[in-house]
Amino acid sequence: MAKVNLQDVRKVYPNGHEALVPCSFDIPDGELVVLVGPSGCGKSTLLRMIAGLEEITEGQLTIGDRVVNHVDPADRNIAMVFQNYALYPHMTVAQNMGYGLKNRGLPKPEIDQKVRDAADMLDLTEYLNRRPNQLSGGQRQRVAMGRAIVRSPDLFLFDEPLSNLDAKLRNQMRIEIRALQRRFNTTSVYVTHDQVEAMTMADRIIVLNKGQIEQIGTPSQIYGSPASTFVASFMGAPPMNLLSGSVGDGVQIDGGIAVSGPSPQGHTGPVTIGIRPEDVEPSEAGVLPFEVSIIEELGAQRLLHGEIGGQSFSVAVPKDQNAETGTMKLALKPGAVHFFHNENGRRI
Amino acid sequence: MTDISQTSAPAKQPVIMGRRRIRMSDVVDHAVLILGALLMLVPVYMIFASSSHDAITIHREGLQFGFGEHFAANYNAALFEYGGFTDSVNGVTMLTNSLILGLGFAIGKIIVGMMAAYAIVYFRLRFATFAFWIIFTTLLLPLEVRILPSYEAIQAMNLANTYTGLIVPLIASATATFFFRQFFRSIPEELIEAARIDGAGPVKFFIDILVPLSRTMIAAMFIIMFVFGWNQYLWPTLITTDESLFTLVRGIRQIIQAYADGSTTPEYGEAAALAIIAMTPPVLIVVFFQNWFVKGLTESDK
Ligand SMILES: Nc1ncnc2c1ncn2[C@@H]1O[C@H](COP(=O)(O)OP(=O)(O)OP(=O)(O)O)[C@@H](O)[C@H]1O
Ligand SMILES: [Mg+2]
Secondary structure, three states: OOOEEEEEEEEEOOOOOEEEEEEEEEEOOOOEEEEEOOOOOOHHHHHHHHHOOOOOOEEEEEEOOEEOOOOOHHHOOEEEEOOOOOOOOOOOHHHHHHHHHHHOOOOHHHHHHHHHHHHHHOOOHHHOOOOHHHOOHHHHHHHHHHHHHOOOOOEEEEEOOOOOOOHHHHHHHHHHHHHHHHHHOOEEEEEEOOHHHHHHHOOEEEEEEOOEEEEEEOHHHHHHOOOEHHHHHHOOOOOOEEEEEEEEOEEEEOOOEEEOOOOOOOOOEEEEEEEOHHHEEEOOOOOEEEEEEEEEEOOOEEEEEEEEOOEEEEEEEEOOOOOOOEEEEEEEOOOOEEEEEOOOOEEO | OOOHHHHHHHHHOOOOOOOOOOOHHHHHHHHHHHHHHHHHHHHHHHHHHHOOOOHHHHHHHOOOOOOOOOHHHHHHHHHHOOEOOOOOEOHHHHHHHHHHHHHHHHHHHHHHHHHHHHHHHHOOOOOHHHHHHHHHHHHHOOOOOOHHHHHHHHHHOOOOOOHHHHHHHHHOOHHHHHHHHHHHHHOOHHHHHHHHHOOOOHHHHHHHHHHHHOHHHHHHHHHHHHHHHHOOOHHHHHHOOOHHHOOHHHHHHHHHHHHHHOOOOOOHHHHHHHHHHHHHHHHHHHHHHHHHHHHHHHOOOO
16 A cells, blocks of 8 residues: 655657656545546556556656656556456466466465465456456456455556446446455556546546646546536536636626526636536526427436537436427526636636 | 248258269369379379389389388388498488487577567667568578588588587578567567566566467477478588488488499488488478467467
């Protein structure tokens, strides 16, 4: 167990591409932090720098009380779970899990004991003598988890460990990984581009975009008060509606549609207005005229897509509420309206 | 009531009276294949059949189709009778020499090729690509092209008439390096990273991960290289004058020549027997390792 600290860590690849602008954050002991962001935003780069698989161009990385910038991956006392499992195909499950311990020079009985304990925990006991190619995807991922657990590392690193699994297994493994992490109380960094995984697993989420940290916060902070339009539209499905408007005498959406409620402090002129699809509800007393053109059935919910004042807008309504295309009025729930700078997208 | 599809099923199967249509193209294909196979096999068979006749018969009537009575005698002579100018070499010695050359050649090439490929693929060498292409270019310079300088060098190092001189100059291998390089590059990056995190240093990684993963590749290389080494003729002829170092391939010629110089009939039967003996080990190796061979060259994903 250990806390992790990054101080102005930056990554420039040899070809000159700056994959990560200098960034700093702390991961407290025992916390599971999820790195989330679109493809190519630098999640893996950041994770691999923490693992020691990628050199740190600038800045300082501390794991526990040690600056580990130049420490070999094997000596950082970390364990990593890869997207494609990365199991050694020629070794049995037991050998796969024990290989790291063997390299550390542990006596064989002790390795066996640890492997058996881990296998027991992961329901892998009956597969210990199989080769990875005789296992299903979910079982392989478990072996990869087992390989990480047996080493009792200070830090777990996960790089999209579930993205090769089908949806159902993914849900199950997600819960299992979280339970294991809680049980060992091991500090973890978990990379994903799946926002459901991010929201459900994280103690804290770090949202990355183009090599920059957009926001760090708990899932409810990220969802409830996104720091930028990027975070607002990235986290949440369907994403937050973003409308251009202005602040003058009260708040208006372009086209002269007045929005009730408080207006941003100390800001006038053009602004981006964000409203989550579930933060509005159809109501006769509503202020927003909504033109519905498409209805999507999701089972538990119904999504209405259409326009407000010529700008596209979506609304989520519970399944028991009737909906039809045409014009309707929308009422805002309290605290529904978010304001963002119309140029740099930052929250106001 | 019976199921409709069941009752009607027999009617749908026309009775075939053992007359499968044979397509013309099949006939041609097979004819070509059979012809090719005969072309390869008949000479081998003739040598085999001839190896059971005595020298006089062969001298008078040429190679034989039927089997004669000197089978045991010929093979016995070929294997155990000492011959040559110095009477210091028999079939068994030559067989041993050939085996040493074939094995040394194959194992040496595999070790050198694997290590070269390992260095090129996994280490950040300054001129890795350049080095690779330099190695690759040596494909254009087979032994026959550089035979004189090679001979000079071995001579100067006093390695003529030694196993070292016989094997070492042939070992550096662009082919093996190339195949292993391609293979190593197909091993997923994550596997290497997982091994790094598991604390496998360069040597451990090579021995614990890379060698076992490459085993089909190694087997395939071994077959090719063994047969190649076994069949070497020019270089052994040049570098060994000591008869106790003769290989089988050389020995066959030696038998015929040695006797042809004299007044007696060349021991054709013995020579044929020796030819069959020379063919057997490579054939056995290919037959036994065939599966590995095919796997090594075709299996891509690990
Ligand atoms: N070895 C490299 N050399 C140069 N650029 C690289 C290298 N590896 C990655 N990059 C670039 O760095 C950026 C970040 O890559 P990274 O692999 O961290 O993305 P990611 O967030 O993990 O994406 P994904 O979700 O697709 O895995 C990308 O633009 C990528 O093209
Ligand atoms: Mg990635």
